[in-house]
Amino acid sequence: MSELHTLSVAEAGRLIGSRKVSPVELVEAMLARIAAVDDRLNSYLLVLAERALSTARTAEAEIMAGGWRGPLHGIPFGIKDNYHVAGLPTTGGSRLMQDSPPQPETATIVARLERAGAILMGKLNTWEYGTGDGQVYHDLPYPVARNPWDLARFTGGSSTGAGAAVAGGTALFALGSDTGGSIRLPAAACGLQGLKPTFGRNSRAACLPNCWSLDHTGALTWTVEDQAIVLGATAGFDPRDPSSATAPVPDYRRGLHEGVRGLVIGIVRDLDGVDPAIRAGIEDAGKRLAEAGAILREVSLPAPLSTYQAVAWTINWAESFSIHEQDFLARRGQMGRALRTKMGAGFCVRAVDYLAALRERRRLALATDALVRSVDALLIPGAFHVAPSLREPDTVPAFTRDTACAAFNLSGHPALSLCTGFDxxxxxxxxxxxxxxxxxxxxxxxxxxxxxxxxxRARKPDPAPHAPEPIMPDTTPPSVSPEHLAEAERYATRYGLDGLAPAEVAELALLLDKTAAAGLAIPRQSSKEDEPAHVFRVPLR
Incomplete structure (x- = not known):
């Protein structure tokens, strides 16, 4: 038998269901793995060893008494530390929440997994509040999670610990969250299968928000079958989430192995900036699907990727700032630089640009839906680059920026990051x-x-015994004209942002330009009747 920490969810579930492995054995193996490698992976912020062992003993007794609940019973998993669990603190990876009291409620999808018998091992590393500006500044209360394939490399964000945990064998699956790629990018960097379901398919209740209208919850797993198992437990309507969908939930394992013969797969080849190795992997995937009987059809997105990005950034900046406005104005000094920079961008977004983004979002979503409905599925780049090195900090932001992920946060379509090999x-x-x-x-x-x-899936990482020291990114204040500095200072004062250091004023000046450029890049609707994507409905829920 393979080492227990290397099992997939499906494999472990079959072994537990047939009583060849006990949940206690499996949890003990996971705790041993955490002890052996997590001093350098940094996948966990909080390990719940006693809680997990106690739950495993209960699961073992239930199974021995004939009460096996299904393929997740006894399976260890981790959750990004933006999910609430009753009785436990949530830190969001931030200094601002270090003294937070225990939470009164558990996130819906965590509770559903626990009802299915899954065993929570702990809370996983994350970018601060699950967001940032794409750079890693190494200035948060916890050390940065490392990529198990190469400890000098970035895991992808923002679900950093989830990617490190599943690839590194410290959890059999993990929950992340995805506003513009934060499940799919760690999956891409760490060689996993990461699914952002349809908007509304999984509940967001009791998960810290990043951007209400773009946030999705979901899992990172080792195999596709594992995704089917986990989604079968988490999906479904939740009255606690105003965006939750009532669409029926099928058995995702039924038909999973029916193959692709006769399916039409639209392949998107015309996106610029994709690394040659990534592009070659996509071509190979298309070739293999065609050999299995799929019909490939070359297609294109209905708008330039830059339009999707300008719309997504503007919505994300504005909504995220609305969530964290009071902390930014009163306690921004406790924020890490990446979060502080993003909040600065949100501070600068004009209301008219936010509403233009929402109006354009509706148009993009309808056009994207027409494309997706013209085929059975799309094959399209996700992350355009392989995981960058933390010792080359100038290359890190491009991993988050250069993607086709946010398009499907805007449109709400389900999108899975699929490992297509290795460079x-x-x-x-x-x-x-x-x-x-x-x-x-x-x-x-x-x-x-x-x-x-x-x-x-037969290839597993073997983390090195030591993690190289990262190189810090350059944070030299930008050069800004006196006129721009004066404009930024007036703007800050007018809207209650006092006590800025000269470097902060300079950064704000650049953010005013950046957000204005993004806003002006958003197409305006020709008809006054074109409503924004957010439409008020009654009764509220």
């Missing part, structure tokens, strides 16, 4: 499989057909 240096490659709304079953079916035809 010459042994770093994971990736692609996205995108499906029709609430048709995660087809996304998983296509991904499973590719996974079954390739050897990538």
């Amino acid at each position: 010459a240096g042994g770093l994971p490659l990736n692609a996205q499989i995108v499906g029709r709304t609430f048709d995660e079953a087809t996304v998983l079916r296509v991904a499973q057909a590719y996974e079954a035809a390739t050897p990538w």
Whole structure:
């Protein structure tokens, strides 16, 4: 038998269900793995050893008495530390929440997993509040999570610990959250399968918000079948989440292995800036799907990627700032630089640009939906680059910026980051499989057909004994004209942002230009009747 920490969810579930492995054995193996490697992976912020062992003993007794609940019973998992758990603190990876009291309620999808018998091992590392500006400044209360394939490399953000944990064997699966790629980017960097379901498919209740209208919750797993198992437990309507959908939840494992013969796969080849190795992996994926009987059709997104990005950034900046406004105005000195910079951008967004973004979002979502509905699934780049080195900090922001991920946060379609092999240096490659709304079953079916035809799931990382020291990014204050500095200072004073240091004023001046450029890049609607994507409805829930 393989070492227990290397099992997939499906493999472990079968062993537990047949009583060949006990939940206690599995949890003990995971705790041993955490003790062996997490001093350098930094996947966990909080390990719940006694709680997990106690739950495992209860699960073992239930199973021995004939009460096996299904494939998640006894399976250890971790959650990004933006999910609330009753009786435990949530830190969001931030100094601002270090003294937070225990939470009164548990996030809906965490509670559903626990009802299915899964065992919570602890809370996982994250970018501060699950967001930032794309750079890693090494200035948070916890050390940065490291990529198990190469400890000098970035895990992808913002679900950093989730990527490190599943790839490094400190959790069999993990929950992340995704506003513009924060499940799919760690999956891409760490060689995992990461699914952002349809907007509303999984509840967001009792998960710290980042951007209300773009946030999705979901899992990172080792295999596609694991995704089917986990989504089957988490999906479904939740009255606690105003955006929760009432669409019925199918059995995602039924039909998973039916193959792709006769399915039409739209392949997107015309995005610029994709690394050659990433592009080659996507072409190979298309070739293998065609060999399995799929019909490939070359297609294009209905708008330039830059339009999707300007819309997503503007919505994200504005909504995120609304969430954290009071902390930014009163306690920004306790924020890490990445969060502080993003809040500065939100501070600068004009209301008219936010509403223009919402109006354009509706148009983009409808056009994207028409594209997706013209095929059975899309094959499209996800992250355009392999995981960057933390010793080359200038390369880190591009990993988050250069992607086709945010398009499907805007449109709400399900999108899965799929491992498509490895480059010459042994770093994971990736692609996205995108499906029709609430048709995660087809996304998983296509991904499973590719996974079954390739050897990538047999390859596991072996973390090095030591993590190299990162190199800090350059934070030299930018050069800004006196006129721009004066304009920024007046703006800050007018809206209650007092006591800025000269470097902060200079940064604010650049953010005013950056947000204005993004806002002006958003197309304006020709009709006065074109409403924004947010439409007020009654009764509220």
